[in-house]
Amino acid sequence: MNAPVTAPPKSRESSEDRKAAIAAAARALIVEKGFEGLRTRDIAERVGINIATLHYHVPTKEALIALVADDIRAELREQSDGKGREHLSPAAQLECEFDDYAELLGEKVALLTALxxxxxxxxxxxxxxxxVGPMMGKWKRMIEEILAQGVASGDFRADLDPDPAARMLVGAMTGFSRAPNATPDNFKRLRAELTRAVRNPNLPTLPTQGPRP
Amino acid sequence: MNAPVTAPPKSRESSEDRKAAIAAAARALIVEKGFEGLRTRDIAERVGINIATLHYHVPTKEALIALVADDIRAELREQSDGKGREHLSPAAQLECEFDDYAELLGEKVALLTALxxxxxxxxxxxxxxxxVGPMMGKWKRMIEEILAQGVASGDFRADLDPDPAARMLVGAMTGFSRAPNATPDNFKRLRAELTRAVRNPNLPTLPTQGPRP
DNA sequence: TGACTTATCAATCAAGTGATTGATTGCGAC
DNA sequence: GTCGCAATCAATCACTTGATTGATAAGTCA
Incomplete structure (x- = not known):
């Protein structure tokens, strides 16, 4: 490589790296103190820079908010991108959605909390x-689409109404992450219940049989 | 903004009335500015009293928080109290829960928002x-109980798991109030979907409201 | 009426809190 | 080298915000 695009590590950070560090620190502090408890001084301290330096990279608090929002959006898109699942059955696609959320719950709870x-x-x-609105809207619409396909294919109940059902699923998942006892095992039980709530009872094959004893 | 209460120069209020007015103003401001945006000066201005007077009635901000929480709790209990529905079928009881939430959505959105x-x-x-925890816990447990009874009576799916199903219902309702397009009509569709999600598909007739022996 | 309590206010404090300023330092280009 | 720019910092401003103080008027009661 005779023309390196990214500069090697210097004593002074590049603007991009600093911004990334600022976004990360801000997100962590949002989780700890809440969004309204976010203080520019705290961010600067965590990054290890002066307040004025922070304001050099991120002029106003509004710009900081936009930076954080973009950072979260990018990480969320990273998860949902490039996972072609159109070839799967609607029921399987829905399980994938549950898998995705379980992954968030397990490894990226901070992301969910900040969001x-x-x-x-x-x-x-x-x-x-x-x-934030578009992010949530996209999620709901994606599930709504899966549900509509599943109704057509017979995977899901014929009387299922995709729009409110998608609201139900999204609400159940987001509500779960807020509630106490949000353990992995409880999420297993929740997703099993959600699966039963939407599936076609007239399907000949019954893969699972009721809740745990 | 809002007129600093051109209230008539009344005689001095009682401590109880003042506290109630403070709680009401605080709740309204929480809805407008968010909890973290709550400022004692704003409350005082809305009530029409001096800051020092506010601190006379409510010494610290923590006491103010407790006052608001108690105020909300009291109003919620007021709705759920003394409505003996044990004689109704589980399915009918669940519909009553939906009715209660619809009422909150319609007439007391501010309460939900503050909560x-x-x-x-x-x-x-x-x-x-x-x-707040006990309030939410009580609600979820109440629904869980109805669901368990409904499974036993055959109103609901035999494979319904009351705990996660209650999480699902609570999450769907709270999530609904947060989401955009939270119109009364959309709530109708949501509750219909929730009803279908839990009902027993093997029932010969659709479960309707009314007592059952 | 007079002593005592309650409710109220103007003025102020002390600790933040976002943002600005002016100077300093490291690094690449010429 | 040394010039210019990007990154950094110490100091500080202007404003917010919860809380305190000392004084005053409005009720209560003997």
């Missing part, structure tokens, strides 16, 4: 709504 | 968790 904080604020902050 | 703010904070505030 939850942003969501709460989005109710009264149009800018935030513009950041 | 949502408190819930968000309860994740990182043990005191708040002590206030």
């Amino acid at each position: 939850s904080e942003l969501l709460e604020r989005s109710r009264r902050d149009p800018v935030m709504l513009g950041c | 949502s703010e408190l819930l968000e904070r309860s994740r990182r505030d043990p005191v708040m968790l002590g206030c």
Whole structure:
């Protein structure tokens, strides 16, 4: 390589690296203190830079918010991208959605927590709504689509209404992450229940039989 | 903004009335600005009193939080109290739960919004968790109980697992109030979907409201 | 009426809190 | 070298915010 695009590690960080570090620190602090408890000084301290340096990279707090939102969006897209599942049955696709959320619950709870904080604020902050709303909308629509296909294919109940059913599934999952006793085992039970809630009872094959004894 | 209460120069309020007014103003402001955006000065202004007067009635912000939490708890209990429904079928009892939530959505959205703010904070505030946690726990347990009875009576699916199913219902309802397009009509569709999600598909007739022997 | 309590306010404090300023330092280009 | 720019920092401003203080008026009661 005679033309390195990314500069080698210097004593002084590049603007990109700094911004990434700032976003990470901000997200961690949002989880700890809540969005409204986010303080620019705390972020700077965690990154190990001066307040003025922080403001050099991220001029205003609004820009900081946008940075964090983008950071979260990028990480979420990273998970959902490039996983062609169109060839799977609707029921299998739905299980994949559950798998994805289980992965978030297991390895990226902080992401979910931060997202939850942003969501709460989005109710009264149009800018935030513009950041977070599309993410949630996309998720719900994706599930809605799977459900509609499943109704057509016979995987799911014929009387299933995709829109409210998708609301139900999304609400159940997000609600789960907020609730106490959000253990992996309890999520297994939840997803099993959700599966039973939407599946076609007239299907000849019954893969599972009821809840645990 | 809002007129600083051109209230008539009344005689001095009683301590109880003042506290009630403070709680009401605080709740309204929580809805508008979020819990973390709650400012004692704003509350005082809305009530029409001096900051020092506010601190006379509610010494610290923590006491204010407790006051608000108690206020919300009281209003919620007011709705759920004294509505003996044990004589109804489990399916009918569940519909009553949906009715209750529809009523909240219609006439007391502010209550739900404030509660949502408190819930968000309860994740990182043990005191708040002590206030809000029991409320949510009671609700979930109530639904769980109805579901268990409905499984036994045959109203609901035999393979329904009450605990995660209750999580699902609670999550679906709370999630609905947060989501966009939370219209009354959409709630109708949601509750219909939830009803179908739990009902026993082997029932010869659709379970309807009314007592059953 | 007079002593005592309750409710109220203007003024102020002390600790934040986002943002700005002016100077300093490291690094690449010429 | 040394010039210019990007990155950094110490100091500070202007404002917010929960809480306190000392004084004053409105009730209560003997």
